Amino acid sequence: MHRLELKNVSVKRGNLSIGLFNFTFKENEKILVYGPNGYGKTTLLLAIAGIIKYEGDIFLDEKPVNYYTLEKRGITYAPAKPALVNRISVLDNLKISGNSAAEIAKNMGLKNYFEQKAYTLSDGLKKLVQVSMALGSSAPVILLDEPFAFVSEEKSFLLKSVINKTQGKIILITSHERMQNFSEYIDISQYQLRNL
Amino acid sequence: MSEKLFHILTYLMVAIIILPMIVLYYEVGPAGLAVAFEDPQFLESLNLTFVGAILATMLNVFLGTPVAYALSRKIVKLESTLYDIFLSPVSIPHTVVGIMLLLTFSPSSPFFPLLKSINPVDDILGLSLAMFYVSSPIYIMSIKETFDKADADLEYFIQSLGKDRYFIFEKVLIPEHAGSIIRIALLSLGRAISEFGSIIIIAYSVTFLPFFQYVKPVTVFIWYKYDVYGLSSALGYAAALLTISLLISFFIYALSRKNAQA
Numbered sequence: 001m002h003r004l005e006l007k008n009v010s011v012k013r014g015n016l017s018i019g020l021f022n023f024t025f026k027e028n029e030k031i032l033v034y035g036p037n038g039y040g041k042t043t044l045l046l047a048i049a050g051i052i053k054y055e056g057d058i059f060l061d062e063k064p065v066n067y068y069t070l071e072k073r074g075i076t077y078a079p080a081k082p083a084l085v086n087r088i089s090v091l092d093n094l095k096i097s098g099n100s101a102a103e104i105a106k107n108m109g110l111k112n113y114f115e116q117k118a119y120t121l122s123d124g125l126k127k128l129v130q131v132s133m134a135l136g137s138s139a140p141v142i143l144l145d146e147p148f149a150f151v152s153e154e155k156s157f158l159l160k161s162v163i164n165k166t167q168g169k170i171i172l173i174t175s176h177e178r179m180q181n182f183s184e185y186i187d188i189s190q191y192q193l194r195n196l
Numbered sequence: 197m198s199e200k201l202f203h204i205l206t207y208l209m210v211a212i213i214i215l216p217m218i219v220l221y222y223e224v225g226p227a228g229l230a231v232a233f234e235d236p237q238f239l240e241s242l243n244l245t246f247v248g249a250i251l252a253t254m255l256n257v258f259l260g261t262p263v264a265y266a267l268s269r270k271i272v273k274l275e276s277t278l279y280d281i282f283l284s285p286v287s288i289p290h291t292v293v294g295i296m297l298l299l300t301f302s303p304s305s306p307f308f309p310l311l312k313s314i315n316p317v318d319d320i321l322g323l324s325l326a327m328f329y330v331s332s333p334i335y336i337m338s339i340k341e342t343f344d345k346a347d348a349d350l351e352y353f354i355q356s357l358g359k360d361r362y363f364i365f366e367k368v369l370i371p372e373h374a375g376s377i378i379r380i381a382l383l384s385l386g387r388a389i390s391e392f393g394s395i396i397i398i399a400y401s402v403t404f405l406p407f408f409q410y411v412k413p414v415t416v417f418i419w420y421k422y423d424v425y426g427l428s429s430a431l432g433y434a435a436a437l438l439t440i441s442l443l444i445s446f447f448i449y450a451l452s453r454k455n456a457q458a
Contacts, residue, residue: 130353
């Protein structure tokens with residue numbers, strides 16, 4: 001059973017200062033980090049992923065991951081901007097993540113695009129491929145930054161259902177609005193340290 | 197008025213660059229150019245220069261590309277000091293480069309016991325080494341700039357999928373920036389071909405295949421014609437080399453345009 005613990009985590013990035021985060025998330029939980037733009041939703045995910053510096057401690061399965069490099073941390077971070085290796089095919093992109101990414105992409109109706117070069121896809125489709133790669137990774141924690149941005153309403157519905165069906169992982173999602181059916185909610189506007 | 201000034205300065209600079217080329221082509225004419233391209237000695241020199249420049253460019257690509265990545269991502273310590281060292285050949289006079297290389301492999305060098313099996317003097321190795329030394333700053337600087345501008349989010353994403361930096365370098369950055377790498381390699385090839393100052397010292401006349409005869413690199417060949425036989429003897433060859441250099445420049449420009457549109 002995977003566990004992600006944040007103990008007294010705070011982050012300072014430019015003028016933004018957020019914290020203190022004290023949470024314990026368990027396997028199969030889906031957590032929504034919501035709030036207005038510029039309040040630090042992405043900053044929190046970047047800190048958990050280990051991309052930016054933070055104060056406090058983060059434990060994954062009771063092991064501190066503070067000093068782990070990105071690739072060894074066991075936390076996958078999918079950025080808000082659709083980012084794929086443009087010059088290779090969609091399938092080759094999916095293979096970077098692992099075999100299950102292609103299965104997830106098929107479930108999202110992307111099979112017809114597998115042989116296309118990634119740069120030929122729309123931003124919405126790129127985003128779906130990127131989320132498939134993230135969900136298909138072996139990491140127990142998946143951080144999805146604005147996964148529904150750029151995605152059509154119809155595909156958003158499909159994407160939500162795929163995320164909900166994903167088992168064995170802790171998934172943190174950011175969104176500027178509060179959505180239904182999440183295990184836990186973090187209102188980022190409640191964690192503004194600069195206002196204290 | 198201010199806008200007019202920019203126009204005047206721009207065209208003045210264009211004139212400074214282009215006028216000497218026009219004068220050279222005017223003096224040589226198409227017939228003189230054709231004669232140069234039919235001279236077997238010149239063609240052999242050109243052949244030697246291209247082989248040396250291609251070897252130097254390959255060294256730039258295979259050594260300089262990972263080094264530029266390491267500097268760009270601060271993988272190595274003291275990366276800004278190292279970067280300054282890599283750029284230093286830009287400000288070293290090229291005759292000094294030639295003398296330094298000559299000295300490094302000479303019996304008086306403290307490294308001679310280690311390097312004595314290598315003799316780059318008047319050899320294709322010396323030619324390539326000198327060309328590499330003077331062209332590597334252009335390559336490293338341009339590739340590093342390309343990598344600096346690369347999508348950091350993409351790299352974080354791939355890394356967080358469990359892939360290490362070498363994977364990102366090989367499978368993400370190289371395919372994403374192949375066009376730029378080719379363009380910058382051509383730029384360094386052009387710089388290598390035009391080198392004179394260092395190779396006149398270390399590779400004045402090179403033993404070259406297939407008949408192991410002595411061949412002068414093309415810039416040395418042109419200087420030799422000028423020095424021994426006078427200006428008129430060197431003109432045709434100078435125009436021929438200028439044509440090749442311009443063709444490479446146009447090719448680089450076309451690739452840049454294609455890259456920008458992609």
